[in-house]
Amino acid sequence: MKPEQSHLPNKVNVAIIKYNAGNIYSVQCALKRLGIEPVVTDDKELLQKADKIIFPGQGEATQTMRYLKAQRLDELIVNLKQPVLGICIGMHLLCQFSEEGNVHCLGIFDAPVLKFHPEKQADKIPHMGWNTLTRLKSPLYNGISEGEFMYFVHSYYVPLNDYSIAQSEYIQPFCASMHKDNFYAAQFHPEKSGNAGERIVRNFIEL
Amino acid sequence: MLAKRIIPCLDVKDGKTVKGVNFINFRDAGDPVELGKQYSDQGADELVFLDITASHEGRKTFIDLVRRVAARINIPFTVGGGINELKDVDALLNAGADKVSVNSAAIRNPALIEEIADHFGSQVCVTAIDADWINNQWICYLNGGRIPTEKELFSWAKEAENRGAGEILFTSMKHDGAKIGYAIDALYTLSVSLGIPVIASGGAGKKEDFRDVFVQGKADAALAAGVFHFGDISIPELKEYLKKEEIIIR
Numbered sequence: 001m002k003p004e005q006s007h008l009p010n011k012v013n014v015a016i017i018k019y020n021a022g023n024i025y026s027v028q029c030a031l032k033r034l035g036i037e038p039v040v041t042d043d044k045e046l047l048q049k050a051d052k053i054i055f056p057g058q059g060e061a062t063q064t065m066r067y068l069k070a071q072r073l074d075e076l077i078v079n080l081k082q083p084v085l086g087i088c089i090g091m092h093l094l095c096q097f098s099e100e101g102n103v104h105c106l107g108i109f110d111a112p113v114l115k116f117h118p119e120k121q122a123d124k125i126p127h128m129g130w131n132t133l134t135r136l137k138s139p140l141y142n143g144i145s146e147g148e149f150m151y152f153v154h155s156y157y158v159p160l161n162d163y164s165i166a167q168s169e170y171i172q173p174f175c176a177s178m179h180k181d182n183f184y185a186a187q188f189h190p191e192k193s194g195n196a197g198e199r200i201v202r203n204f205i206e207l
Numbered sequence: 208m209l210a211k212r213i214i215p216c217l218d219v220k221d222g223k224t225v226k227g228v229n230f231i232n233f234r235d236a237g238d239p240v241e242l243g244k245q246y247s248d249q250g251a252d253e254l255v256f257l258d259i260t261a262s263h264e265g266r267k268t269f270i271d272l273v274r275r276v277a278a279r280i281n282i283p284f285t286v287g288g289g290i291n292e293l294k295d296v297d298a299l300l301n302a303g304a305d306k307v308s309v310n311s312a313a314i315r316n317p318a319l320i321e322e323i324a325d326h327f328g329s330q331v332c333v334t335a336i337d338a339d340w341i342n343n344q345w346i347c348y349l350n351g352g353r354i355p356t357e358k359e360l361f362s363w364a365k366e367a368e369n370r371g372a373g374e375i376l377f378t379s380m381k382h383d384g385a386k387i388g389y390a391i392d393a394l395y396t397l398s399v400s401l402g403i404p405v406i407a408s409g410g411a412g413k414k415e416d417f418r419d420v421f422v423q424g425k426a427d428a429a430l431a432a433g434v435f436h437f438g439d440i441s442i443p444e445l446k447e448y449l450k451k452e453e454i455i456i457r
Contacts, residue, residue: 130209
């Protein structure tokens with residue numbers, strides 16, 4: 001997929017939630033490639049007045065939830081009204097409950113986060129690498145073809161559910177992306193998924 | 208379906224790509240960022256940057272390079288070389304690397320794997336193993352293949368997995384650079400005995416070698432350097448070929 005000329009509205013105010021998760025810098029870089037200077041912050045006012053919010057990261061559910069609660073970011077996140085995109089652990093934290101440490105999460109999506117259990121030798125954990133997206137249904141996936149590959153790295157997954165706007169398959173079909181009200185979530189890393197991934201980031205900014 | 212991965216590996220010294228003089232079809236082949244970008248545009252699934260610089264100044268240059276790669280390239284990349292302790296890993300991840308590869312330091316101090324996995328997650332920790340077939344067994348080597356150890360490949364790989372490695376990157380020293388195909392038998396044994404992905408390295412000379420390492424060797428990913436750098440095989444051509452062979456490729 002070729003990169004497209006960006007026609008992003010000027011001065012979109014994008015905030016990235018700063019918390020104890022890794023890989024936030026990659027999201028920052030992806031936005032900069034689109035010509036956006038995001039603010040990376042845990043400041044409540046700055047987050048509340050942002051046009052778009054990205055909740056990214058790689059990390060462990062129990063530790064990240066504990067941190068969000070300690071910083072009172074949990075209350076803030078569930079009350080956000082602007083579009084929010086949770087990526088990877090960000091998606092897990094928006095769910096009801098995670099088997100990773102058996103922790104209660106933010107509960108935006110009434111769905112659990114379960115551990116992958118290998119069924120045969122070839123089922124390596126983590127699920128790592130490029131896998132396909134199918135059953136796409138959201139403006140988030142404008143311009144993305146059925147079967148497009150995205151980069152995944154995870155050991156826990158969200159089962160298919162009513163909020164699903166994209167699915168993938170590893171060991172069994174699972175939910176690759178969800179949407180409810182102003183909340184969006186992706187299990188894969190759009191910021192690491194080449195030009196197609198960058199298109200998804202741009203779609204989110206244009207929502 | 209999960210795709211098999213094709214991973215070009217770039218050796219970097221003092222911020223420049225080594226072997227640059229013979230690279231064909233690339234302008235700026237000496238700049239690892241531009242070369243990495245070219246590979247990414249051609250369809251590489253991941254990149255590996257190995258720092259072969261020894262000096263302290265060189266390390267700083269490498270961190271700066273990692274930052275530039277992260278800013279420019281939108282696919283995952285692993286960095287390795289000279290990682291001895293947690294603070295080295297922290298610096299590289301902060302600069303935007305997705306994964307780090309540890310080799311000699313992990314053999315000398317296996318607890319390093321646990322430390323990395325505990326602090327940053329298993330997915331960050333690639334354990335690289337250089338081994339050679341000596342007296343009917345695969346012996347692991349230190350320092351880029353210069354010093355033999357007591358460790359045997361399969362037991363060390365299993366130990367690394369148990370300690371929290373997220374992937375094993377196995378290089379057969381005998382095959383490396385020889386263009387005789389990958390060490391299929393050893394890779395098969397690794398792939399079926401481990402519960403984590405295996406990256407094959409060393410021996411790629413032609414397109415069929417990649418097919419064989421995926422189909423027979425059961426590797427999850429194949430790494431190569433020379434065949435890509437010197438233009439013997441182009442990534443788009445290789446991927447077309449593998450798709451025709453009914454291997455799942457992005």
